[in-house]
Amino acid sequence: MGDEMSKSNRVLDLYQALQNGQVINKKAAAEAYGVNEKSIQRDLDSIRDFLSEQTTRQGLIQSVEFDRAANGYRLMTEEIIHISEGEMLAICKILLESRAFDKTELKSLVNKVMNHCVSPKKVKSIEPFISNELFNYREPAHRPPNMSVLWQAAQAIQTQNMLEISYLRKDDTEVKRKIEPVGLLFSEYYFYVMAFIADKAKREAFEKPNDAYPTVYRLDRIQSAVVLDEKFDIPYKDRFKEGEYKNRTQFMFGGEPQKISFNYYGSSVEAVLDKFPMAKVVDEKEGVCSIEAEVFGTGVKMWLLSQGSKVKVTAPETLVQEMKQEIEWMDAQYEQMGGKTNG
Secondary structure: OHHHHHHHHHHHHHHHHHHOOOOEOHHHHHHHHOOOHHHHHHHHHHHHHHHHHHHHHHOEEEEEEEEOOOOEEEEEEEEOOOOOHHHHHHHHHHHHHHOOOOHHHHHHHHHHHHHHHOOHHHHHHHHHHOHHHHHOOOOOOOOOOOHHHHHHHHHHHHHOEEEEEEEEOOOOOEEEEEEEEEEEEEEOOEEEEEEEEOOHHHHHOOOOOOOOOOEEEEHHHEEEEEEEEEEOOOOHHHOOOHHHHHHHEOOOOOOOEEEEEEEEOOOOHHHHHHHOOOEEEEEEEOOEEEEEEEEEOOHHHHHHHHOHHHEEEEEOHHHHHHHHHHHHHHHHHHHHHHHHHHO
């Protein structure tokens, strides 16, 4: 009991000295308290643990760091730039809306973010505004993303190491791929790994074997991943730019870049410009906006079709014809349904 009391007093003395701006030299402290240097090190570790727990409550980041110039340990203090209640609520709402995670993982993420970023008092004030959504949260149909694989891919991108993945295709067949990962994206419920296929023989089987753009892999379909020692080299100037790709892509469908033009007859052109960050209004007459946009891939057709009569594509001609063909097929399906009903 006496030893425990002695240790407690020693830790308090060291903590008080650090708070007063003093530098703790392990050797000198060990001699002063009649203990070895390992004991002083354990005391400093205990103080570090305590400071870490106090960070959120005090609004300060405090840590015990070694100062080489002073040859000892001192207390370093940094003020936390607090997240406001409104900002924290916005983050929670975005997490809920993403529908990227199963319910257990989502709850865990929300709790971790709140408990590490705002005070317990603020957590209690935010909880009523997300509790109903959490309670009624419907898990997505897809598998939850593997955060370990996400981080593996991120590290491989950083170091330009190849990845060997086991990937589950849409038809539930599993394939092995050796890939060169170049980017990570999140869009419409899914995380994606953007990568080039390293195996040239397998690449030849693709529709465009020399495609200059990476293949899109859904993270939740990657069953396993191994970071290989093999390297690949992509010069910085030729790096994959996630932001540019995302600004031009709808629903993460692959394909070629293209410029499109369409007339918009709806009431909120801002919604269109938000959907297409690279779009601009080139003309506006009698409530009809003529819009030009740079897009990537075939996903844009899904969005255009979803707008019904509010949209009319004017260029390129290939897209105009694709839209007409799709509308004819849709009409034929409804005609068939009508025929069955009347029969």
